[in-house]
Amino acid sequence: MKKPTVAISACLLGRKCRYDGTDNYDPKLLGKLEGCELIPFCPEDHAFGTPRPTMDLIATEEGTKAISNLTGADLTPPVAKYARRFFDEHPGIDLFIGKDRSPSCGVCSARLYDRDKRLIRSDAAGLMAREAIERGIEAWDAEAFIAAHPAPPILGS
Numbered sequence: 001m002k003k004p005t006v007a008i009s010a011c012l013l014g015r016k017c018r019y020d021g022t023d024n025y026d027p028k029l030l031g032k033l034e035g036c037e038l039i040p041f042c043p044e045d046h047a048f049g050t051p052r053p054t055m056d057l058i059a060t061e062e063g064t065k066a067i068s069n070l071t072g073a074d075l076t077p078p079v080a081k082y083a084r085r086f087f088d089e090h091p092g093i094d095l096f097i098g099k100d101r102s103p104s105c106g107v108c109s110a111r112l113y114d115r116d117k118r119l120i121r122s123d124a125a126g127l128m129a130r131e132a133i134e135r136g137i138e139a140w141d142a143e144a145f146i147a148a149h150p151a152p153p154i155l156g157s
């Protein structure tokens with residue numbers, strides 16, 4: 001039987017690719033994914049390196065954009081390009097698990113602001129997660145995935 005293939009935020013696996021050079025290592029989550037083939041991704045590290053300034057999702061007339069909190073630059077294109085290429089290169093992904101609240105990886109937990117930095121909603125999809133959703137891939141925030149799968153591992157469940 002083919003192992004389930006899971007695209008997962010690299011920081012959840014312990015890669016120190018967060019904006020400040022730390023990780024979000026989550027052994028509980030990994031226990032639930034035992035036996036799966038894990039394919040890590042980090043669009044922000046790829047596009048901007050680590051450490052890096054933070055960015056936020058901003059609702060604009062041209063749609064949702066990732067805007068640098070340091071410079072105000074639109075950082076959407078390199079992240080969106082990475083996301084498209086990642087899924088093009090990995091067509092057999094069964095599941096996407098993203099780090100909660102990330103403007104790139106959060107699935108239903110990213111914060112979306114208006115141009116004046118007023119919070120519009122806290123259940124938006126980050127840019128990478130949005131690409132997964134648009135391609136019809138089952139997508140979960142890590143915390144929700146853990147809560148919904150109390151007994152590890154998920155294989156055979």
Ligand code: SF4
Nearest residue numbers: 009011042099102105
């Ligand atoms: S949440 Fe996504 S973009 Fe941020 S460090 Fe983790 S993998 Fe990279």
